[in-house]
Amino acid sequence: MRLLLTSDTHLPSRARRLPEELLAAVDRADVVLHAGDWTDEAVLDLLEGRARRLIGVYGNNDGPALRRRLPEVARAELAGLRFGVVHETGAAAGREQRCARRFGDLDVLVFGHSHIPWDSTAPGGLRLLNPGSPTDRRRQPHCTYMTVDVANGALGEVALHRLPPRST
Structure with a gap:
């Protein structure tokens, strides 16, 4: 099973649309997991469709709708x-212990939330x-998303994908 992980799309404030490479990866994925800060229902509608x-x-940053x-x-x-998806996990310091408890x-x-790619293992x-984030790199060198292969109760490859710079 191929999973696509994304977060913090922040449309239309950070970009006008999702990158084509990300949309192509959505088409290849069995499941898409989005960890919040869509900011526009149109993005949810697009990915649902x-x-x-x-x-x-x-x-x-997501409103009432x-x-x-x-x-x-x-x-x-x-x-x-067993997967979970949440937007915020708090500060990086102590994250593994907090998340292991919760x-x-x-x-x-x-x-999501930080726009900083992260891959670690908590106690337990x-x-x-x-x-x-595929649209707002903040202080990171690239906009990013992840893909994950899962089979028979085990994680396979976890890949961080760097997106090309957006043209202005």
Whole structure:
């Protein structure tokens, strides 16, 4: 099973549209997980119409309309692994311990908010993944997203994809 992880799309304030490379990856994915800060319902509508399966949550920049359509935390079993999706996990310092306490029943937690790609393992084995942002790199060298292969209850390759700079 091929998963696409994304977050912090911030349309239309950070970009006018999602990058074509990301949309092509959506088309190839079995499941798309979006960790919040869509900021526009049109992005949710686009991904709902394009993805085979979409799992998403709202973020701190998402207004009432998105909050009515999306949960704060989402959970799903995918290919034998227990996934969770949330927008914010707090400061980087102590993140693994906090998430292990709050989400100890999961195998993988996908999160966003910082726009900083993250891949670590918490005490007890919880894998923490932040795909960064495909539209707003902030202080990072590239806009990013992740893909993850999952099979038979195990994570395969976790790949961070760097997107080319947007043309102005």
